[in-house]
Amino acid sequence: QKVSVEVLDHLEHLALVDFRDWEGVERLQKAIQFADQLQEVNTDGVEPMDSVLEDRCLYLREDDVTEGNCTKELLENAREKVEEYFVAPPGNIPLPKLEERETFLQGS
Amino acid sequence: VLKDGLRSQVSAALKEGRVTPTELCQRCLALIKSTKFLNAYITVAEETALKQAEESEERYKRGQPLGVLDGIPIAVKDNFNTAGIETTCASNMLKGYISPYNATVVQKLLDQGAVLLGKTNLDEFAMGSGSTDGVFGPVRNPWSYSKQYKEKSVPKSHSESRESNWVIAGGSSGGSAAAVSSFTCFAALGSDTGGSTRSPAAHCGVVGLKPTYGLISRHGLIPLVNSMDVPGILTRCVDDAAVLLGSLAGHDPKDSTTIQDDFKPFELPSLTDVSKLSVGIPKEYHAPGLSSEILALWSKAADLFKNAGAKVVEVSLPHTRYSIVCYHVLCTAEVASNMARFDGLEYGHRSDMKDSTESMYAATRREGFNDVVRGRILSGNYFLLKQNYEKYFVKAQKVRRLIANDFVKVFRGGVDILLTPTTLSDAAPYTEFIQEDNRTRSAQDDILTQAANMAGLPAINVPTALSERGLPVGLQFIGRSFQEKQLLTVAKWFEKQVQFPVIQLEEVKRHDNGVFQHQKSASFS
Numbered sequence: 001q002k003v004s005v006e007v008l009d010h011l012e013h014l015a016l017v018d019f020r021d022w023e024g025v026e027r028l029q030k031a032i033q034f035a036d037q038l039q040e041v042n043t044d045g046v047e048p049m050d051s052v053l054e055d056r057c058l059y060l061r062e063d064d065v066t067e068g069n070c071t072k073e074l075l076e077n078a079r080e081k082v083e084e085y086f087v088a089p090p091g092n093i094p095l096p097k098l099e100e101r102e103t104f105l106q107g108s
Numbered sequence: 109v110l111k112d113g114l115r116s117q118v119s120a121a122l123k124e125g126r127v128t129p130t131e132l133c134q135r136c137l138a139l140i141k142s143t144k145f146l147n148a149y150i151t152v153a154e155e156t157a158l159k160q161a162e163e164s165e166e167r168y169k170r171g172q173p174l175g176v177l178d179g180i181p182i183a184v185k186d187n188f189n190t191a192g193i194e195t196t197c198a199s200n201m202l203k204g205y206i207s208p209y210n211a212t213v214v215q216k217l218l219d220q221g222a223v224l225l226g227k228t229n230l231d232e233f234a235m236g237s238g239s240t241d242g243v244f245g246p247v248r249n250p251w252s253y254s255k256q257y258k259e260k261s262v263p264k265s266h267s268e269s270r271e272s273n274w275v276i277a278g279g280s281s282g283g284s285a286a287a288v289s290s291f292t293c294f295a296a297l298g299s300d301t302g303g304s305t306r307s308p309a310a311h312c313g314v315v316g317l318k319p320t321y322g323l324i325s326r327h328g329l330i331p332l333v334n335s336m337d338v339p340g341i342l343t344r345c346v347d348d349a350a351v352l353l354g355s356l357a358g359h360d361p362k363d364s365t366t367i368q369d370d371f372k373p374f375e376l377p378s379l380t381d382v383s384k385l386s387v388g389i390p391k392e393y394h395a396p397g398l399s400s401e402i403l404a405l406w407s408k409a410a411d412l413f414k415n416a417g418a419k420v421v422e423v424s425l426p427h428t429r430y431s432i433v434c435y436h437v438l439c440t441a442e443v444a445s446n447m448a449r450f451d452g453l454e455y456g457h458r459s460d461m462k463d464s465t466e467s468m469y470a471a472t473r474r475e476g477f478n479d480v481v482r483g484r485i486l487s488g489n490y491f492l493l494k495q496n497y498e499k500y501f502v503k504a505q506k507v508r509r510l511i512a513n514d515f516v517k518v519f520r521g522g523v524d525i526l527l528t529p530t531t532l533s534d535a536a537p538y539t540e541f542i543q544e545d546n547r548t549r550s551a552q553d554d555i556l557t558q559a560a561n562m563a564g565l566p567a568i569n570v571p572t573a574l575s576e577r578g579l580p581v582g583l584q585f586i587g588r589s590f591q592e593k594q595l596l597t598v599a600k601w602f603e604k605q606v607q608f609p610v611i612q613l614e615e616v617k618r619h620d621n622g623v624f625q626h627q628k629s630a631s632f633s
Contacts, residue, residue, distance in 0.1 A: 052564030
């Protein structure tokens with residue numbers, strides 16, 4: 001069962017990472033095949049495990065401000081900023097559809 | 109002095125003034141330079157290290173060292189944040205990223221006066237089992253240049269042997285393992301998600317400890333799989349690992365997944381009587397592909413315990429072979445989530461693309477991540493799709509419980525500790541290793557180490573013997589949750605029995621003799 005181009009395109013949108021070439025797609029196909037082995041295991045009545053520490057309570061500290069005021073340090077690693085803002089290109093513009101995008105999936 | 113164990117020898121030497129922190133630091137820095145071909149270090153923090161060494165020296169002069177680690181040169185894997193020092197995760201995504209803070213484990217080491225020599229090389233974002241897939245190139249196993257390996261290999265020509273015969277260091281903490289193995293530092297931090305500390309430890313002939321999940325803080329360790337990652341400890345002997353553990357373990361308010369129990373650092377007793385010990389040999393660890401050499405060694409080790417009076421029993425961990433599949437799904441799923449933070453806005457690489465936020469993110473990630481990382485992100489997203497969630501992600505979480513329960517059953521049945529191989533074979537030559545792709549390699553190589561991460565259990569690699577090719581082979585001990593003292597005590601006993609040989613490296617001999625020409629010491633070999 002091969003993954004459809006629609007799903008591949010959907011994944012590229014979700015992950016914001018591209019397959020780049022057929023090798024990338026093959027890699028996914030093999031990964032799925034590999035993961036399918038899980039179906040051999042009988043998990044009836046078994047609860048999913050989120051964490052090995054599930055029997056303990058997480059530490060929650062008091063809701064008091066104990067640190068901060070590090071705007072300068074935090075902005076230092078950003079490439080584009082203005083005053084105390086990170087600068088991003090315009091949002092609310094969806095990635096172009098498959099036909100209009102420069103992606104290798106277009107050929108398929 | 110470079111070959112000394114921390115606790116017994118170097119610390120004493122520093123206290124008595126036989127060697128100064130600055131001398132030690134300088135010698136390690138010089139050795140790093142002359143072993144540059146190993147490519148173990150990405151960043152060498154020469155200036156800050158010397159400054160730390162000087163400060164340590166002042167403390168020793170005043171008779172007020174901060175502890176056993178004061179003045180001791182250490183290295184840290186490049187996926188831990190280190191304030192003021194570049195942290196790259198061996199990826200283009202973080203090239204030039206200067207951390208604004210220290211990871212908790214790094215801070216703890218610095219607070220005790222350790223000297224941070226530099227950041228070590230790894231697979232990009234700790235994804236891999238060879239330390240071959242980072243942007244700064246692969247790490248070379250120091251044993252490739254050892255007398256022991258050279259004697260056993262048959263080079264086709266003199267010039268060819270040094271260049272094409274070298275073997276991998278294992279991964280993903282290969283740089284850290286190589287750094288410790290080649291004496292450029294006394295201990296190094298690695299990380300362990302699927303075996304990334306134990307596997308390179310086995311290939312490089314050093315001790316690699318994976319602590320229980322929740323014992324050591326992950327704050328500042330750039331996450332791969334939040335539910336499995338742990339900081340790893342690499343040292344040349346088990347006693348040193350206990351020292352490091354003592355200074356790193358304990359609750360951290362900045363990492364809510366660290367347990368709140370009090371942790372008391374311990375000294376390891378020298379076990380003489382193992383008759384009350386029950387050692388389990390999990391039969392499923394006789395995995396396909398396990399070399400006959402390692403199988404024989406494993407068997408010999410079991411006999412060693414038996415002959416010393418311990419109870420040695422075969423046990424079963426029936427879901428072992430699904431561990432790697434389970435890991436594959438859970439890891440890629442958590443990776444898909446963890447890598448989402450890299451969008452170019454706040455830190456790291458940023459593409460010049462300006463059309464829209466999404467296209468900038470996409471371009472940044474295309475330019476910043478290598479194939480391995482991108483592959484895992486895409487796989488992870490696939491398994492997390494609504495139509496796949498139950499079938500893959502939740503299913504894997506259920507299988508995880510079964511795997512963890514396998515261990516609980518065995519330990520409840522009276523077994524104190526498990527003995528298994530760490531790797532399927534000794535280190536492969538680089539040219540051979542890269543013929544398979546990263547995912548296949550990881551799937552094959554992590555098979556023996558991965559389950560301990562699934563169950564959150566502590567595990568340690570102890571270098572055991574040299575293979576027929578003259579390369580290190582290690583064996584693994586897996587212990588009960590939070591029972592590091594027992595685990596390390598048994599490991600120390602075993603280490604004493606096997607007397608693993610010291611690596612014979614030209615470069616090290618030159619540096620050791622250079623400074624201490626007039627001294628004869630039992631610590632030189």
